[in-house]
Amino acid sequence: MSQPIISFRDAVKEFPGRGGRRRARRSAPAVRAVDGVTLDIAAGEIFGVIGYSGAGKSTLVRLVNALETTTAGSVVVDGTDLTGLSEARLRPVRAGIGMIFQQFNLLRSRTVAGNVAYPLEVAGWSRTDRDARVAELLAFVGIADKAAAYPSALSGGQKQRVGIARALATNPKILLADEATSALDPETTADVLALLQRVNRELGITVVVITHEMEVVRSICHRVAVMERGRVVELGDAYRVFSAPQQPVTRRFVASALRDQPSPAVLDRLRGRHPGRIVTVRVDEVSGSSAQVMEVLADRGVHGTIVYGGITEVAERPYGSLTLELSGDDAAVHAALAGLRAVTSVVDHGTAALPVTEGSDR
Numbered sequence: 001m002s003q004p005i006i007s008f009r010d011a012v013k014e015f016p017g018r019g020g021r022r023r024a025r026r027s028a029p030a031v032r033a034v035d036g037v038t039l040d041i042a043a044g045e046i047f048g049v050i051g052y053s054g055a056g057k058s059t060l061v062r063l064v065n066a067l068e069t070t071t072a073g074s075v076v077v078d079g080t081d082l083t084g085l086s087e088a089r090l091r092p093v094r095a096g097i098g099m100i101f102q103q104f105n106l107l108r109s110r111t112v113a114g115n116v117a118y119p120l121e122v123a124g125w126s127r128t129d130r131d132a133r134v135a136e137l138l139a140f141v142g143i144a145d146k147a148a149a150y151p152s153a154l155s156g157g158q159k160q161r162v163g164i165a166r167a168l169a170t171n172p173k174i175l176l177a178d179e180a181t182s183a184l185d186p187e188t189t190a191d192v193l194a195l196l197q198r199v200n201r202e203l204g205i206t207v208v209v210i211t212h213e214m215e216v217v218r219s220i221c222h223r224v225a226v227m228e229r230g231r232v233v234e235l236g237d238a239y240r241v242f243s244a245p246q247q248p249v250t251r252r253f254v255a256s257a258l259r260d261q262p263s264p265a266v267l268d269r270l271r272g273r274h275p276g277r278i279v280t281v282r283v284d285e286v287s288g289s290s291a292q293v294m295e296v297l298a299d300r301g302v303h304g305t306i307v308y309g310g311i312t313e314v315a316e317r318p319y320g321s322l323t324l325e326l327s328g329d330d331a332a333v334h335a336a337l338a339g340l341r342a343v344t345s346v347v348d349h350g351t352a353a354l355p356v357t358e359g360s361d362r
């Protein structure tokens with residue numbers, strides 16, 4: 001991994017318990033929103049933090065721009081340990097970090113250009129430099145024609161483009177995106193994610209995305225941390241983590257992104273409709289490719305019909321499973337099953353007459 005630009009070391013953030021409603025009641029215990037996180041985010045990567053609501057994702061990124069301070073442990077950003085720093089010392093660190101939000105947080109009384117110019121005004125840029133920079137940023141995010149519009153006249157996707165232009169205004173090294181696409185429809189989400197990818201590739205900015213949507217991680221993240229109850233429960237290359245999920249929470253995210261695994265009810269219908277043997281085979285770089293699967297069937301003289309499944313991409317690499325009906329004489333089907341098991345992971349569902357319930361390995 002290249003040089004880390006953000007390092008968490010045993011980082012803990014505890015919030016005091018909210019007092020009970022009555023004095024007589026004991027107050028609620030403290031909440032450990034971040035519970036001992038050790039994590040390095042490399043300069044130049046798109047790093048995803050995924051977890052369900054309340055997992056601690058927002059608190060974790062708020063430690064990066066010092067909107068929250070650690071209760072214990074440390075956070076180092078671009079070589080500066082934030083622990084115990086004064087507001088004055090934190091200012092230059094914050095200046096190197098841009099942030100975008102789910103609700104965009106635009107100033108309603110300012111035009112698009114005025115919103116993007118705002119951080120430049122705060123940083124003391126001259127009028128001429130500001131105008132040039134705003135024009136450059138609006139062109140980069142693809143809304144140059146909206147410079148004079150007010151936020152109320154923009155779609156959600158356009159508002160987030162303004163948010164991104166504003167976050168990039170003062171040339172940060174890091175962009176934090178907190179649920180930046182959660183308020184957008186799928187098509188607009190894809191456009192905004194593609195823009196974040198350009199921010200990363202063309203400007204070399206490290207992007208940290210916080211999300212509860214597997215789709216976001218699947219489409220743009222190089223590496224990912226899966227969070228649950230304040231802890232990082234899985235961490236690594238996005239493809240590795242999602243092609244071999246170890247934790248139940250990670251498996252739930254994988255299942256949500258790709259409805260490729262037939263449910264028990266679907267399996268009953270498939271077995272009813274197709275007399276052959278029903279099997280589900282994994283198709284990815286770690287297990288086997290669909291070409292290998294088809295080759296095994298051809299070698300054994302077994303006919304394979306795809307009856308269910310889906311293949312998508314995680315981190316731009318193939319990933320998914322196919323459910324096949326295998327038809328042929330018993331010995332050939334047995335040989336084909338053994339051959340498939342040699343090239344990928346296989347779940348045998350049997351036939352309508354002899355159904356098999358094997359645990360899925362995912």
Ligand SMILES: Nc1ncnc2c1ncn2[C@@H]1O[C@H](COP(=O)(O)OP(=O)(O)OP(=O)(O)O)[C@@H](O)[C@H]1O
Nearest residue numbers: 015031032033051052053054055056057058059060
């Ligand atoms: N200022 C605060 N005071 C008290 N508790 C807090 C505070 N901020 C967060 N928490 C608690 O910390 C835990 C983690 O919250 P956090 O917002 O970081 O989670 P999250 O994964 O970002 O979820 P969400 O997407 O719902 O915001 C939750 O139990 C939350 O109630």
